[in-house]
Amino acid sequence: MTMEKTEQKAKQKAKVNYFLELSILVAIVITLIPIIWIMILAFLPNRSIINTDFDFSFWLGNFRELADPSQNFVRQILNSLTITFGTVILTLAIGAGSGYSLSKLKPPKWATTPVFILASFLPIVPPITLVPGIYVTLTNLNLLGSVTGLVLINTVFNLPFAILMIKSYFDQIPDELREAAIVDGASERRVFFSVLLPLAKPGLGAVAIYVAIMAWNEFLMGLIMTTGGGAAPLTVGIASLVQDYEVTFGQMSASGFVAAIPIIILTAVASRQIVSGLTAGAVKS
Numbered sequence: 001m002t003m004e005k006t007e008q009k010a011k012q013k014a015k016v017n018y019f020l021e022l023s024i025l026v027a028i029v030i031t032l033i034p035i036i037w038i039m040i041l042a043f044l045p046n047r048s049i050i051n052t053d054f055d056f057s058f059w060l061g062n063f064r065e066l067a068d069p070s071q072n073f074v075r076q077i078l079n080s081l082t083i084t085f086g087t088v089i090l091t092l093a094i095g096a097g098s099g100y101s102l103s104k105l106k107p108p109k110w111a112t113t114p115v116f117i118l119a120s121f122l123p124i125v126p127p128i129t130l131v132p133g134i135y136v137t138l139t140n141l142n143l144l145g146s147v148t149g150l151v152l153i154n155t156v157f158n159l160p161f162a163i164l165m166i167k168s169y170f171d172q173i174p175d176e177l178r179e180a181a182i183v184d185g186a187s188e189r190r191v192f193f194s195v196l197l198p199l200a201k202p203g204l205g206a207v208a209i210y211v212a213i214m215a216w217n218e219f220l221m222g223l224i225m226t227t228g229g230g231a232a233p234l235t236v237g238i239a240s241l242v243q244d245y246e247v248t249f250g251q252m253s254a255s256g257f258v259a260a261i262p263i264i265i266l267t268a269v270a271s272r273q274i275v276s277g278l279t280a281g282a283v284k285s
Helices: 002-042 046-050 061-067 073-105 109-124 127-140 147-171 175-183 188-199 201-217 220-226 234-239 249-269 271-282
Strands: none
Touching (some): 061 073, 061 249, 073 109, 073 188, 073 201, 073 249, 109 147, 127 147, 127 220, 188 201, 201 249, 220 234, 234 249
16 A cells, blocks of 8 residues: 555656646747747848748848947947946945845834835836826926936836845844944944845845846836937837838847847846845745
């Protein structure tokens, strides 16, 4: 009987493993198909894409057309890089201090409640409903249609989540480390920068990557707050390739191919940082 039960368990485990492996394979295929199509279409002229015969002739014209100064593609890439970098720096600078305060200093409820309200409010509210208020605010600050304005907008949308995530990383660090440093004469500022902040680096790295992806892919606010002008990010430039009487699929695929490269490189290089950061924030010691 014991041998039969062991064999049954082994068969059940094998079935479960087979199902999991099949699920992973299906997920990989579904994810890769659009990427492969983008890579193929990026190197095809538009006439070959819309042609029913679908000629697979290799062509670099889409990239040459995007590099044309009249397309503003290079400028839009630089705008997106600036917006992403600025958003990450500003979000981490504010989020690290706020997360530390929430975790270790135990501020009063009047200071913590707005953070939790924003963290639960922003994800469920359609961003389009916030456009009028943001538009008026940027106009009054003379930041409408500027890269700086988009950095502030992206920071506002990402900051509540970043604060809560960073707080969870600081929660994993024993309070005894902070108390011992204070007993040794260290100031709160010294404790934060020299003792606890270095220990939270994996979490900060994970938050930075998340914020970078969100800022890089943001479209709605970039479209409305710049109206496709000189401060427009790359996502707005890609959308502008869809015209009333023509859709340049080749250029769209080429621009999408270029836009995906920084995020793919960032994710590949920092994959270990992402896993360790998310694990640190999810596991209680």
